[in-house]
Amino acid sequence: MAVLWIPFTLLAAFMQAWRNAFQKQLSKDVGVAGVTLARFIWASPLAALYLWTLYQWQPVAMPSFSAGFAGFVVAAALAQILATALMVKLFQLRNYAIGAGLAKSEAVLAAVLGVVFFSESLSITGWFGVALGGGAVFLLSGASLRQLSLPVLLLGLGSGLAFALTSLWVRQASLVLGLPFPHGAAWVLLLVILLQTAILLLWLSLKHRPTLTALWQRPKLTLLVSVCSCVGSVGWFTAMSLESVALVKTLGQVEVLFMLLISAFVFKEKLQKADHWGLALIVLAAIAVMWA
Numbered sequence: 001m002a003v004l005w006i007p008f009t010l011l012a013a014f015m016q017a018w019r020n021a022f023q024k025q026l027s028k029d030v031g032v033a034g035v036t037l038a039r040f041i042w043a044s045p046l047a048a049l050y051l052w053t054l055y056q057w058q059p060v061a062m063p064s065f066s067a068g069f070a071g072f073v074v075a076a077a078l079a080q081i082l083a084t085a086l087m088v089k090l091f092q093l094r095n096y097a098i099g100a101g102l103a104k105s106e107a108v109l110a111a112v113l114g115v116v117f118f119s120e121s122l123s124i125t126g127w128f129g130v131a132l133g134g135g136a137v138f139l140l141s142g143a144s145l146r147q148l149s150l151p152v153l154l155l156g157l158g159s160g161l162a163f164a165l166t167s168l169w170v171r172q173a174s175l176v177l178g179l180p181f182p183h184g185a186a187w188v189l190l191l192v193i194l195l196q197t198a199i200l201l202l203w204l205s206l207k208h209r210p211t212l213t214a215l216w217q218r219p220k221l222t223l224l225v226s227v228c229s230c231v232g233s234v235g236w237f238t239a240m241s242l243e244s245v246a247l248v249k250t251l252g253q254v255e256v257l258f259m260l261l262i263s264a265f266v267f268k269e270k271l272q273k274a275d276h277w278g279l280a281l282i283v284l285a286a287i288a289v290m291w292a
Contacts, residue, residue, distance in 0.1 A: 005243040012235025017258035019228035034211035042226030072173035083162030105160030111246035129288030136281035
């Protein structure tokens with residue numbers, strides 16, 4: 001079980017790259033809140049089916065929910081909504097690979113926050129991998145700070161911070177619940193998605209109903225976003241219940257490789273020469289955290 005977090009992380013990174021690609025397409029016709037909702041709206045029944053399947057495969061005790069657990073779930077749900085909304089805004093300012101690449105600053109932020117506030121620890125090799133991953137993200141997101149506009153930089157760092165906090169709170173919720181692997185992560189996943197769906201549906205019903213109509217008129221793309229999001233979240237939540245967030249998210253930066261391939265071959269976006277160096281650093285970072 002010690003290395004199971006690795007395949008779950010790779011699955012999550014692959015599915016998240018496709019989810020971001022489909023969200024980019026959807027953002028051309030649907031507002032930020034609607035694209036964010038698309039991530040969750042069909043994911044709830046899929047998450048429920050996944051949890052039911054786990055109980056058919058290996059029955060365990062039903063969970064006992066505490067106030068602390070509820071607090072982590074609510075905080076994670078709200079932080080992920082914010083993170084996704086900021087990332088969608090990024091898609092509208094820079095190209096797909098750069099926008100999503102900036103948001104990958106979450107790995108470095110998760111490492112720092114995890115050690116300072118969540119009693120996590122990293123080995124020297126782990127810190128080396130996180131630092132390499134941070135350098136790779138910098139190369140892949142604009143080459144130099146002078147060339148990078150302040151709004152894009154702030155949106156990217158804000159999205160990364162919100163994603164980092166989401167991951168840390170998800171891990172804490174899984175640990176507090178105390179269920180066997182992988183049932184605890186599945187419960188957290190289902191409850192977080194249900195809460196996010198309810199919040200966004202209520203908000204859009206009260207404030208912007210045309211957005212709900214726009215999603216209804218694009219069922220295939222909305223479903224693709226939700227499916228990729230749900231499968232990716234299964235990978236993330238499960239991996240983070242087994243290993244520290246910093247290592248999971250650093251290995252998860254291989255998502256950038258998938259994103260660049262999608263950006264080049266699907267969206268026909270021109271990539272920079274620095275991308276080659278960035279990808280090399282990501283590979284080294286992945287090796288370092290797996291070794292750690």
